[in-house]
Amino acid sequence: MTDEDCLRLTFDLARSSRAAGNHPFAAILAGPDGAVLMRAGNTHGDAGDRTGHAERVLMTQASLAYTTGFLAGCTLYASAEPCAMCAGSAYWAGVGRVVYGLSERDLRVLIGPHPENLTMDLPCRVVLSAGQRLIEVVGPLLEAEARSVHDRFWR
Numbered sequence: 001m002t003d004e005d006c007l008r009l010t011f012d013l014a015r016s017s018r019a020a021g022n023h024p025f026a027a028i029l030a031g032p033d034g035a036v037l038m039r040a041g042n043t044h045g046d047a048g049d050r051t052g053h054a055e056r057v058l059m060t061q062a063s064l065a066y067t068t069g070f071l072a073g074c075t076l077y078a079s080a081e082p083c084a085m086c087a088g089s090a091y092w093a094g095v096g097r098v099v100y101g102l103s104e105r106d107l108r109v110l111i112g113p114h115p116e117n118l119t120m121d122l123p124c125r126v127v128l129s130a131g132q133r134l135i136e137v138v139g140p141l142l143e144a145e146a147r148s149v150h151d152r153f154w155r
Contacts, residue, residue: 017041032073055086068094101146
């Protein structure tokens, strides 16, 4: 599967997350061969955990299931650019590549000062470049499709 194919899977999963009463974000982990290994949607609404971002939840699961050596060959796909917390979780889990749809900056413009998602203007590239582990970052990609997942959600 291509990066675009995997991102579209995250968009579908984000819609499911939204339909379940959570924020419309999702992430998947693809192995070195491109096969989807794990997936997660936001869990904020499920338990009220404000740290229940899809990428952080997924990286917790991945770090428990796989070694950092294996994860170095894997890709984290996210429907929107990972926030500082989620970028940090990708770093600490050991993922070698991050691909995202909607940029954090555009998400902030889209959402505004919504009290449930006070988005930072801190690109994941900046967070990840501060570490000692090299992580490739690709994005934003398919921004219009990524943005459509949020239509009328934050109003």
